[in-house]
Amino acid sequence: MPGIKRRDFIGGVALAAGSGFVPLHGAPGRPHDPTTLHPDAYPPARTGLRGAHEGSFEAAHEMAWHGKRFERPAEQTDETYDLVVVGGGVSGLAAAWMFRDRVGPGSRILILDNHDDFGGHAKRNEFDVDGKRLLGYGGSVLIVPRKHSEPMSRLFDGLGVDLEALHDGFDGRFYLRYIRRSIYFDPAHFNARALLPNPFGSPVPEPGVDYREAFADFPVSDATKQKLHSLYGSARSAVLPGLTLNQTVEKLTRTAYTRYLRDEVGLTDEGIRILVSMGAEGTGNRMDVESVRMAILHGLPVPGLDKDPALMQVLGLGGAGPGYRTYHFPDGNAGMVRMMVRSLIPNVTPGLAPGAGQADTLLAAFDYGQLDRPTNATRIRLNSLVVDIRHDEYRNFVDVCYLRDGTPARVRARHCIAACWNRMLSHICPEMGSEQAAALAYAEKPPIGYITIALRRWQAIADSGAGYVHVPEGFANEYLLSLPVSLGDYRYAADPDDPVVVCAEHYPATYNDGNTPREQNRLGRHRMLSMPFAEYERNVLREMDAIWGPYGMDVSRDVAAITVNRWPHAYAYVYNPVHDNPAWNQANGPHVRGRAQMHRVSIANSDSDAIPLLQGAINAADRAVTEQLDVR
Known part of the structure; x- marks a missing residue:
């Protein structure tokens, strides 16, 4: 090389x-x-x-792709629990924590996860x-406090998550000084190699920035430079002249950003190749499938937006702009996950005092050999892929079958919360109806x-x-x-x-x-x-x-x-008004039908909330626990 x-x-x-x-x-x-x-x-x-x-994941793909079914053990291979949670990510751990918080510390809980570590994503x-x-x-x-919900605040308070300490540590x-936005042009795709300041990051021109100079060294054609400059230096008096405010919002919501750049701005294909992957970190999608409205939220330019204060207000860009605080553990949300695990299984950190906070938990030695001790009220069983969830004959219990080292096992519980990749549930819940299965199949x-x-x-x-x-x-x-x-x-x-x-x-x-x-x-x-x-x-x-x-x-x-x-299955699927039904949102869409309770089985995970944020996983866990506590 x-x-x-x-x-x-x-x-x-x-x-x-x-x-x-x-x-x-x-x-x-x-x-x-x-x-x-x-x-x-x-x-x-x-x-x-x-x-x-x-x-x-291989056994899961055998089920989903080839219809393979695994033999269920004739007898239980483990005890009966109050709750079995399928999935040891944020939502599954939060469900276990909330169930124990509301039922009592003596609750017997088993968490099953197919990975060799807890935490999910x-x-x-x-x-x-x-x-x-x-x-x-x-x-x-990211922890985004402006999106805090009551369940999230309750969980954070119970764990002792100190957001201000995280803010002070940033x-x-x-x-x-060092993490300045830059852009690298590979000569295999552009006219020359270049590492330059990245002038993008705001949907409207920023004061004091000379955009003509910013684009002058880009290794692209003069025509592309001119069009890139026009994204911030346009004389447009409105984003879409001739349209009403409502019509403009509708078009920005239903039009892909790259199509807008090509049709409305006349940006060259060379210029579009620079912008198409910016903002992908928000949803995992590139800007050829995301709307202009979503691009604006990711800080990508739209000519004339600064001349239209009413539109900026509708888009949430009025006043001080879209800026807001975010908080980070040094290891991302794994820091909060470790606090949940330690709260559920205190002996996982044998060298840590009972009242230790988030800073001590961050660096504490975690003894994975303590996760699945029979004496634990809550147990986490890793490398355990669930392959079948169904009620017993009288619907008083739920039997959960899983594979560990290729060997089937079966546990029983009064309640089950499925906090795994929701789409898999249609393959492992034989009692699920066809309409619910079809709803779960929509998200990719x-x-x-x-x-x-x-x-x-x-x-x-x-x-x-x-x-x-x-x-x-x-x-x-x-x-x-x-x-x-x-x-x-x-x-x-x-x-x-x-x-x-x-x-x-x-x-x-x-x-x-x-x-x-x-x-x-x-x-x-x-x-x-x-x-x-x-x-x-x-x-x-x-x-x-x-x-x-x-x-x-x-x-x-x-x-x-x-x-x-x-x-391979990362963020929860977010409905895209360019391609999906524009009436679908977090409160209305296939995910709502897909998460329907099946008596003693409730569905959590951020998939069921249709939002790829921490609070989506936690809110879904709270809803699932509430559903199950209503079952007698």
């Missing part, structure tokens, strides 16, 4: 050619400590292909680089790869001034220095000579192919599942070398490890 010295990775861990291999996270015989624990015993330390890892990635412990996130990361000066979640890269040093990124890089037509949509959050004894790497985590996002769906977002998601998912780790590794190293190599980065020296968190 040009520009990259010979190197090898074993399971995502850097290995210099000709050297002896020593596991990055410790050698046999070292103490049982989270900073040295071997990744075989401590899932967050595992590198390589994670997320939907091998062994977690709120996945924690850990690295030990040259003695420095690094935390990263492999999926869900280094805003570091962010402004986008595939997303969250890639965490552990660097030994990041001086090249500091020297480039580009810590947040968008890559049009890139393998990764963007590269971002991990958000600068310190909490308790965990300190962010403020010195460029210290190890740090870089996050990259990969969206395997393609654009401009004429497919709907649901079709793009389905095709992208198959591409993702067929992609080996070596392909992720090769492309990520190639792009990092191209972006920061000219500033001194040597990927063979600086990259210590790579973890690919692949999520």
Whole structure:
């Protein structure tokens, strides 16, 4: 590979050619400590292909794709529980916590999850680089307080989540200095290589920005530069002259952003290729399938919007604009997940005092051997794929069958909450009616790869001034220095000579192919599942070398490890008014019919709330618990 010295990775861990291999996270015989624990015993330390890892989904695909059914054990293989939760992500853990909170600490609860770690998309990635412990996130990361709900506030209060401490731990000066928005042009797709400031990020012109100068160095044609400048420098007096306010809102809601750029602005295909993947981090979709209205919310430009205050008000952009606080644990929402697990199973952190807070929990040693102890009131059973959920003959109990190491097992409970990927329920709930199954089949979640890269040093990124890089037509949509959050004894790497985590996002769906977002998601998912780790590794190293190599980065020296968190079914599906029924929203759509209660079985997960945010998962958990507590 040009520009990259010979190197090898074993399971995502850097290995210099000709050297002896020593596991990055410790050698046999070292103490049982989270900073040295071997990744075989401590899932967050595992590198390589994670997320939907091998062994977690193959049997599910046999059921969904080929109609395979697994034999149910004739007898129970475990005790009878008060509640069995299917899915150990945010929603499943929240359901267990809320059930115990409302029924009592003596409730017997079993949580089953098909992965080798809890948390679902709120996945924690850990690295030990040259003695420095690094935390990263492999999926869900943001807490958005303006979207707080009563169940979310109740859960946070019960766990002791301190948002102000998270805010105080965020280094805003570091962010402004090093994590500046930039854009990298690959010469394979544009006229030349270039790493430049990214002028996009606001739907209206920002004061003091010379947009003509900002686009002057873009390696594109003069015609494209002129049109890009017109996105912010237009003399339009309205977004869509001649239309009423209601007509304008309707058209912006029902028109794809790239179609608008082509038809209304006259932007060249070259220019559209720059903008089409911006904003994908919000829904997993590119701007050829997202509406103009959604593009505006992602900070993409619409000429004339600044001249139309009434429209800006309708779109929620009036006054101080769309800015709002977000909060982050150093490991994303995995930090909150660990607080839930510790609350449910206190002996999982044997070295932690009972009243310890979020900072201590963040760095506490988690003993995974404690998760499924028979003496626990709540148990978490990992590597357990549920294959059948049905009531007993008298509908007094629910039998839940699952596979573990290929062996079927069966447990029984008074109640069951299914907090897994909702679409799978039509394949594992034989009592489900055809209309409900059809409703669940509608959603096609986008595939997303969250890639965490552990660097030994990041001086090249500091020297480039580009810590947040968008890559049009890139393998990764963007590269971002991990958000600068310190909490308790965990300190962010403020010195460029210290190890740090870089996050990259990969969206395997393609654009401009004429497919709907649901079709793009389905095709992208198959591409993702067929992609080996070596392909992720090769492309990520190639792009990092191209972006920061000219500033001194040597990927063979600086990259210590790579973890690919692949999520073939990532964010909850959000209804898209360009392609879906415009009357569908969070309160009305197929997901409402799909989540219908089946007596002692209720359905949670953010899929059932049709919103890809933390509060959607938590609200769904609260609804499911309330439904079940009404069943006698």
